[in-house]
Amino acid sequence: EPEVTQTPSHQVTQMGQEVILRCVPISNHLYFYWYRQILGQKVEFLVSFYNNEISEKSEIFDDQFSVERPDGSNFTLKIRSTKLEDSAMYFCASKDFPFGGGQPQHFGDGTRLSIL
């Protein structure tokens, strides 16, 4: 069964440094998402992406965050100047063709981001 893949599995970065998290969505999927989960808390939506542009973003997704689909397969999340509170597990998800009422989002294994 095809899967969403994320790299790296764990990223340790100094506060203030830039970090790029990478995702390869399922190949025929059209919608891409980033979520984050602070340890012990719920999964929170960051941003959705469709047709090479952001569809929706949460208030967490401020000017320090950006997303990009640099080629036909990768989907990246960049944090320009990391803060301690950015420490979390970041999940990428993708979804198939949206019509027909409710298609499931498939999640990757996540990248654990630790800011020191």
Add this chain to the structure above:
Amino acid sequence: GENVEQHPSTLSVQEGDSAVIKCTYSDSASNYFPWYKQELGKRPQLIIDIRSNVGEKKDQRIAVTLNKTAKHFSLHITETQPEDSAVYFCAASRAEYGNKLVFGAGTILRVKS
């Protein structure tokens, strides 16, 4: 904004018993309700979902019920097994156009053998 409340936060059951987890949602336009199981350090995995044109859906030991009027949906696990132990998250979404999932806070389910 949209919100999903989930209860209980922890649930301990004896192996073989049933477990019920309940969620309520605030956005009346929500029409897609998935349930995810997350084991420690792993990805959320979809276990069942329901759309708003259906009141109940069952898949072996797992069932989900939806009450649109009350904006309430529930997960039922029968004949629980130790491998059911995990964190369960409910979520709500407007299904069209790739809308985001709004997650509940999660329920830690422990199945004691």
